[in-house]
Amino acid sequence: MAGALRHGTMRAGNLAVVLGELDRRGPLTRAALADGTGLTKTTVSKLVGDLIDAGMAVESGAVRDGERGRPGTAVRLSGHRVAALGLEINVDYLAACVVDLTREIRVIRTQPVDNRSVPPAEVIARLRTLATTVLAEAAALGLSVAGAVVALPGPVDPITGTVHRAPNLGWRDVAVTDTLALPLPVVVDNEANLAALGELWFGSGPSLGDFLHVSGEIGIGAGLVVGGGLFRGAHGFAGELGHVVVTPDGPPCRCGGSGCLERYAGQDALLAEGETLPGLVARLRSGDPEALESCTRAGTALGIALTTAANLLDPDTIVLGGIYAPLFPWISTSVTRTLHSRLSQMHPKVPALVISAAGTNAAPLGAAGSVIQRVIADPTPLLPSPPAPHQEAIG
Amino acid sequence: MAGALRHGTMRAGNLAVVLGELDRRGPLTRAALADGTGLTKTTVSKLVGDLIDAGMAVESGAVRDGERGRPGTAVRLSGHRVAALGLEINVDYLAACVVDLTREIRVIRTQPVDNRSVPPAEVIARLRTLATTVLAEAAALGLSVAGAVVALPGPVDPITGTVHRAPNLGWRDVAVTDTLALPLPVVVDNEANLAALGELWFGSGPSLGDFLHVSGEIGIGAGLVVGGGLFRGAHGFAGELGHVVVTPDGPPCRCGGSGCLERYAGQDALLAEGETLPGLVARLRSGDPEALESCTRAGTALGIALTTAANLLDPDTIVLGGIYAPLFPWISTSVTRTLHSRLSQMHPKVPALVISAAGTNAAPLGAAGSVIQRVIADPTPLLPSPPAPHQEAIG
Numbered sequence: 001m002a003g004a005l006r007h008g009t010m011r012a013g014n015l016a017v018v019l020g021e022l023d024r025r026g027p028l029t030r031a032a033l034a035d036g037t038g039l040t041k042t043t044v045s046k047l048v049g050d051l052i053d054a055g056m057a058v059e060s061g062a063v064r065d066g067e068r069g070r071p072g073t074a075v076r077l078s079g080h081r082v083a084a085l086g087l088e089i090n091v092d093y094l095a096a097c098v099v100d101l102t103r104e105i106r107v108i109r110t111q112p113v114d115n116r117s118v119p120p121a122e123v124i125a126r127l128r129t130l131a132t133t134v135l136a137e138a139a140a141l142g143l144s145v146a147g148a149v150v151a152l153p154g155p156v157d158p159i160t161g162t163v164h165r166a167p168n169l170g171w172r173d174v175a176v177t178d179t180l181a182l183p184l185p186v187v188v189d190n191e192a193n194l195a196a197l198g199e200l201w202f203g204s205g206p207s208l209g210d211f212l213h214v215s216g217e218i219g220i221g222a223g224l225v226v227g228g229g230l231f232r233g234a235h236g237f238a239g240e241l242g243h244v245v246v247t248p249d250g251p252p253c254r255c256g257g258s259g260c261l262e263r264y265a266g267q268d269a270l271l272a273e274g275e276t277l278p279g280l281v282a283r284l285r286s287g288d289p290e291a292l293e294s295c296t297r298a299g300t301a302l303g304i305a306l307t308t309a310a311n312l313l314d315p316d317t318i319v320l321g322g323i324y325a326p327l328f329p330w331i332s333t334s335v336t337r338t339l340h341s342r343l344s345q346m347h348p349k350v351p352a353l354v355i356s357a358a359g360t361n362a363a364p365l366g367a368a369g370s371v372i373q374r375v376i377a378d379p380t381p382l383l384p385s386p387p388a389p390h391q392e393a394i395g
Numbered sequence: 396m397a398g399a400l401r402h403g404t405m406r407a408g409n410l411a412v413v414l415g416e417l418d419r420r421g422p423l424t425r426a427a428l429a430d431g432t433g434l435t436k437t438t439v440s441k442l443v444g445d446l447i448d449a450g451m452a453v454e455s456g457a458v459r460d461g462e463r464g465r466p467g468t469a470v471r472l473s474g475h476r477v478a479a480l481g482l483e484i485n486v487d488y489l490a491a492c493v494v495d496l497t498r499e500i501r502v503i504r505t506q507p508v509d510n511r512s513v514p515p516a517e518v519i520a521r522l523r524t525l526a527t528t529v530l531a532e533a534a535a536l537g538l539s540v541a542g543a544v545v546a547l548p549g550p551v552d553p554i555t556g557t558v559h560r561a562p563n564l565g566w567r568d569v570a571v572t573d574t575l576a577l578p579l580p581v582v583v584d585n586e587a588n589l590a591a592l593g594e595l596w597f598g599s600g601p602s603l604g605d606f607l608h609v610s611g612e613i614g615i616g617a618g619l620v621v622g623g624g625l626f627r628g629a630h631g632f633a634g635e636l637g638h639v640v641v642t643p644d645g646p647p648c649r650c651g652g653s654g655c656l657e658r659y660a661g662q663d664a665l666l667a668e669g670e671t672l673p674g675l676v677a678r679l680r681s682g683d684p685e686a687l688e689s690c691t692r693a694g695t696a697l698g699i700a701l702t703t704a705a706n707l708l709d710p711d712t713i714v715l716g717g718i719y720a721p722l723f724p725w726i727s728t729s730v731t732r733t734l735h736s737r738l739s740q741m742h743p744k745v746p747a748l749v750i751s752a753a754g755t756n757a758a759p760l761g762a763a764g765s766v767i768q769r770v771i772a773d774p775t776p777l778l779p780s781p782p783a784p785h786q787e788a789i790g
Contacts, residue, residue, distance in 0.1 A: 155742065164743050210629040222707075231626075233709025234605040235744050240706035243741065245699050247643065256740030257702065304643050307652065311635035312617075312707055314628025345651030346638065347550065348559050349630050 011047075012380040014039060018047045019056065022077050023376050027060045029072030048075050054383045055081025055144075056101055056375075077102045082375060082382060083138055085148035085184070086368030087131055088191060089176075091115055091168045091218040092267075094127050096134040097361065099368035100143060101375065103201060107137045108361060120171050124179045131182055146375050146382060147185040149367035150176055151194040153219050155237040161188050167254035168219040168262075189370070191363045192221025192239050193230055195356075198366030199319055200225050203358030209316030212309055213356065214241060214302075215363065216322035218267045224313055242266065244305040264301030267323050270294055277323055284330045295330040302331070303338025310343055310351050321356030328355040406442075407775040409434060413442045414451065417472050418771050422455045424467030443470050449778045450476025450539075451496055451770075472497045477770060477777060478533055480543035480579070481763030482526055483586060484571075486510055486563045486613040487662075489522050491529040492756065494763035495538060496770065498596060502532045503756060515566055519574045526577055541770050541777060542580040544762035545571055546589040548614050550632040556583050562649035563614040563657075584765070586758045587616025587634050588625055590751075593761030594714055595620050598753030604711030607704060608751065609636060609697075610758065611717035613662045619708055637661065639700040659696030662718050665689055672718055679725045690725040697726070698733025705738055705746050716751030723750040 017037050022028060025036065034044045051057035058078035079100030088095040092115065097108040111130055115123045131148070138145055154166030161177025177186045196213035199205070206228065215221045220242035224231040232238055242262040243255050250259025263269060271280055272290075283291035306318055320328055320335070336353050343350045358365055375382065412432050417423060420431065425443060429436045446452035453473035474495030483490040487510065492503040506525055510518045526543070533540055549561030556572025572581045591608035594600070601623065610616045615637035619626040627633055637657040638650050645654025658664060666675055667685075678686035701713055715723055715730070731748050738745045753760055770777065 157743075165741050167741065226626075226629075231621075234621075234711040235709055237742060237744075238707060238709040240709075240741070243706045243737075244703045245641075245737070248641065248699050255737075257737035304640050308639045308703055309707055311638045312633060312704055314630055314633040314635075316629040342638075342640070342650075342652035346560050346562065346635070347632060348552075349632075 012378060014043065015047055015050065015379050015383065016377055018044060019051060019077075019376050019379050022057060022075065027074035027076035029074050031072055033075070050383055051379070054379070056379060056382070079104050079106075080142060081144055083143040083145050084368040084371030084375070085131065085135065085138075085145050086151070086194075086364035086366070086371070087127060087148055088151040088194075088364045088367065089115065089123060089127055089169075090151075090153050090191065090363075094123075094130050095361065095364040096127075096130045097364045097368055098134055098138040098143060098145065099365065099372060101372060103369060103372060105202070105365065106141055106143060107134050108364070109134055110361070115169055120169075120174045121179055123169075124174075124176060128180055128182065131180075145184055147187070147371045148182060149194065149370050150180065150186060150188045151191040151363040151367045152176060152188055153191045153217065153221070155235075155240075156188045156190055158187055158189065158236070161186065163188065189367065190221065190223075190236070190239075191215060191217075192241075193223045193232065193236075194364075194366035194370065195221070195321055195358070195362035196223025196225050196239075196366065197230060197369055198358045198362030198364075199321060199356055200228070200366075201369040202365045203356055203362065204319070204354065208319060208354070211317040211319050212306075212313060212315045212351075213319045213321055213362070214306075214324060216265070216267065216320065216324040216327075220262050220266055222309070224315065241305060241309060244308055246301050246304050261301060261305040265298040265305075270298050270323070270327070277326060281326055284327070292330060295327060296334045299331040299334030300338055303335040304342075306335065307339055307342040310339065310347070315351050316349075318351045318353050319356050320353065321358065321362050322360060325356045325359050407773060409438065410442055410445065410774050410778070411772055413439060414446060414472075414771050414774050417452060417470065422469035422471035424469050426467055428470070445778055446774070449774070451774060451777070474499050474501075475537065476539055478538040478540050479763040479766030479770070480526065480530065480533070480540050481546070481589075481759035481761070481766070482522060482543055483546040483589075483759045483762065484510065484518060484522055484564075485546075485548050485586060485758075489518075489525050490756065490759040491522075491525045492759045492763055493529055493533040493538060493540065494760065494767060496767060498764060498767060500597070500760065501536055501538065502529050503759070504529055505756070510564055515564075515569045516574055518564075519569075519571060523575055523577065526575075540579055542582070542766045543577060544589065544765050545575065545581060545583045546586040546758040546762045547571060547583055548586045548612065548616070550630075550635075551583045551585055553582055553584065553631070556581065558583065584762065585616065585618075585631070585634075586610060586612075587636075588618040588627065588631075589759075589761035589765065590616070590716055590753070590757035591618025591620050591634075591761065592625060592764055593753045593757030593759075594716060594751055595623070595761075596764040597760045598751055598757065599714070599749065603714060603749070606712040606714050607701075607708060607710045607746075608714040608716055608757070609701075609719060611660070611662065611715065611719040611722075615657050615661055617704070619710065636700060636704060639703055641696050641699050656696060656700040660693040660700075665693050665718070665722070672721065676721055679722070687725060690722060691729045694726040694729030695733055698730040699737075701730065702734055702737040705734065705742070710746050711744075713746045713748050714751050715748065716753065716757050717755060720751045720754050
């Protein structure tokens with residue numbers, strides 16, 4: 001029994017090693033996979049066979065092996081079967097997307113809706129409808145969805161699938177996973193964390209170095225990516241940029257504090273009464289002085305909060321995402337000016353300020369991408385049961 | 396040649412494994428060391444012999460092996476030969492300490508002196524004198540000092556041994572290592588980072604979970620310890636708590652910004668004209684209303700900056716060190732009140748606020764401790780050349 005268990009663990013480890021190698025460096029011949037992983041060619045061939053049978057890998061024609069010049073058939077990740085569902089509940093929209101194993105975006109849907117005016121159960125029911133539609137589209141494409149992650153605008157408990165507090169939605173301790181009741185494994189995570197991962201995997205990625213990704217919405221969150229991974233803090237609540245104090249005696253905030261960044265640079269502070277984001281962008285394009293002044297004010301407050309963040313976190317790059325992406329041409333000047341006036345004397349390196357490449361879909365993409373990461377780290381649940389126990393360990 | 400090199404690398408790795416095991420779990424028998432490291436008993440015995448010859452380990456009498464009940468002679472780290480020098484240049488004092496391999500403090504000296512009134516070269520010359528005295532004391536104790544780390548109140552470049560900018564000293568790009576010219580390897584690091592490590596190794600340590608250690612001096616720095624290691628940021632400049640913006644249009648700061656925490660809660664803001672820290676503590680003890688009000692004001696500003704830090708970093712614990720340690724009874728109430736009023740609605744866990752156990756010596760202790768960490772990670776430079784190449788690799 002212990003032997004069989006050990007064999008299963010070994011096979012799972014080896015499958016993850018081969019799949020990870022294909023993800024990072026593919027396409028690769030079986031010989032190159034053996035070289036790269038330290039496994040024998042026989043073991044690699046068996047594991048690759050399993051991955052091909054499961055639709056996770058595919059042969060991609062004859063290539064010349066880079067290192068030794070031998071001809072061989074290359075293997076690469078395949079996106080034709082395994083996929084992941086990314087979902088987002090935010091204050092004024094719902095979003096859903098399907099991403100395949102190669103991280104190609106296969107389906108993406110956004111639904112503008114004011115989620116503040118309805119009870120949580122109804123919002124979650126709407127998300128279920130959207131998810132069901134998107135899952136049907138994925139099935140029509142021949143995709144099998146391995147799991148889902150839901151992005152939520154507040155601190156979450158991933159164990160219970162609950163969002164503790166989403167002040168801009170007016171939610172407190174809402175059991176999202178249980179209420180959603182989708183027919184696949186569902187995990188919850190913070191929207192700003194997932195948006196940062198979305199930028200890492202679907203946006204400008206590694207070129208950013210260590211970066212702070214700012215998600216401007218009605219709330220403002222941030223995710224810090226360090227060495228290709230997310231810095232989450234002791235309880236997973238790091239990156240609450242929206243509640244960085246800009247002016248201690250400023251207007252009260254829904255978080256219970258006052259003078260928080262959200263009150264100066266959140267979507268509600270930027271838009272005029274009843275205005276939409278495209279409406280504001282149109283006013284900015286036409287040179288409307290009030291709109292320009294509103295962006296300068298918000299950008300200065302954002303610059304102050306980001307000065308503080310840079311002093312504490314020291315990132316290479318600050319990425320402006322969410323609503324700050326379309327507003328970048330009008331908001332970035334005052335952010336940059338504030339950062340430089342407050343940091344350049346003290347800091348040899350003031351962080352570069354760039355626009356998000358993943359854009360407004362960063363959070364649902366990061367959500368789907370984190371399911372793909374899990375599949376690549378442990379593909380065994382998606383494979384048939386292991387064959388007879390005579391396989392070999394990593395060398 | 397490659398074989399010899401490989402052999403040397405292997406021996407170095409194995410020595411580090413055995414020394415690390417003794418550091419974490421010692422005293423241990425050779426059998427227990429073999430079990431814990433996966434090395435054979437023969438290899439362990441040779442490596443332990445080398446470590447005993449180098450004065451880094453010592454036999455500590457017969458013990459019963461915990462796991463299997465066999466009697467054996469236990470081996471433990473020895474502090475009788477290898478030691479490390481920790482140094483600190485701060486605005487109003489110099490400090491030096493010697494710590495042995497077991498992290499016992501063997502010598503510690505602090506010298507109050509106003510380092511703002513003299514040129515950098517003179518400050519560094521004074522530190523050299525202090526270091527030389529302390530090294531002589533260490534030599535008299537039979538200790539051999541492996542290296543030194545200098546704590547500096549500003550961002551440093553460890554490669555060139557330079558402090559970029561220490562605004563409270565008025566220093567800019569001062570080559571500390573070269574000017575100090577001590578007859579042993581010297582590295583520079585940021586004072587607040589080292590103080591956090593000092594708290595980890597010589598203070599309350601692992602019981603704090605992930606913690607933010609605040610070093611209150613004339614400047615205010617912080618070091619974040621995550622999973623037992625320091626979070627340094629992309630360029631090593633993380634944790635500049637003193638320049639977190641408390642009030643954007645507040646008084647100008649030496650960093651080039653304005654309304655920074657240092658202006659509200661640094662030592663100069665707390666002390667009356669010409670007053671010393673013991674003087675302030677005496678006034679506080681006698682219930683002087685002005686002194687109490689000064690602590691409340693500083694504590695509120697510190698609480699605002701720490702609210703921001705908690706929102707961004709999400710630590711388990713916040714440790715108040717430096718001058719905040721003696722002021723803790725009078726300053727902690729307003730810090731705690733501010734943290735709770737601003738965080739408790741949103742955050743399921745408001746960080747605990749505790750007093751530093753390492754106290755005002757945290758930075759030089761962390762400096763010496765980081766030399767010890769390096770010795771334990773790579774003891775070979777302190778050992779005689781390796782014997783003939785027939786040793787065995789890690790199993």
